Amino acid sequence: MLDVDCWKKGNHRKEKRESMNVLLTGRPGIGKTTLIKRLIKATSLSKGGFYTEEVREQGQRIGFSLTTLDGKKSLLAHIKIKSQYRVGRYGVDIDTFEAIGVESIRKAVSANEIIIIDEIGRMELFSRKFRETVLQALKTGRVVATIKKGRGYFIDEMKSRKDARVIKVNLKNRETLSSSLAQTVIDLVNRPHQEATLGNRP
Numbered sequence: 001m002l003d004v005d006c007w008k009k010g011n012h013r014k015e016k017r018e019s020m021n022v023l024l025t026g027r028p029g030i031g032k033t034t035l036i037k038r039l040i041k042a043t044s045l046s047k048g049g050f051y052t053e054e055v056r057e058q059g060q061r062i063g064f065s066l067t068t069l070d071g072k073k074s075l076l077a078h079i080k081i082k083s084q085y086r087v088g089r090y091g092v093d094i095d096t097f098e099a100i101g102v103e104s105i106r107k108a109v110s111a112n113e114i115i116i117i118d119e120i121g122r123m124e125l126f127s128r129k130f131r132e133t134v135l136q137a138l139k140t141g142r143v144v145a146t147i148k149k150g151r152g153y154f155i156d157e158m159k160s161r162k163d164a165r166v167i168k169v170n171l172k173n174r175e176t177l178s179s180s181l182a183q184t185v186i187d188l189v190n191r192p193h194q195e196a197t198l199g200n201r202p
Contacts, residue, residue, distance in 0.1 A: 048108025
């Protein structure tokens, strides 16, 4: 696992020649989604995918929303959603997530765009289509994603990939990461793209 200071002091030159996806990890609330949103605003390069945010009412978190980079919005999870897929008190709307969130990744892969995925976490991993699509996206080497802290099913596999650079976001580095991530995206675009073939939807 790398932090931004290590990456900037020499590792950057070596790794930019390689096929490298970027996975941001860190504790909940540390600022991973904020970094993703800053990255989206900081570069005009073509990109697709989605990010998630908390839904709050009277100061209380009641769910999570999903926004695609082409402007579609939906609820990912909510205390009032009745679903067999649950994380704590939140029901997860897998069907809508697959129709909007997963499809946004597929479109970005097909369009040779930078692929934003926020996040690879417990709620999203209920979806088999999401897991399969993430694996295809990573083959392109153009993914910038957030991933839950700690270990777990699928999480360990993602973090141990040779084509993924895992960066731990913390209080010390989260401000300087904004500009570093923007340069990383430029590096991804400037190298030859790999091909990823998406099969028919199951």
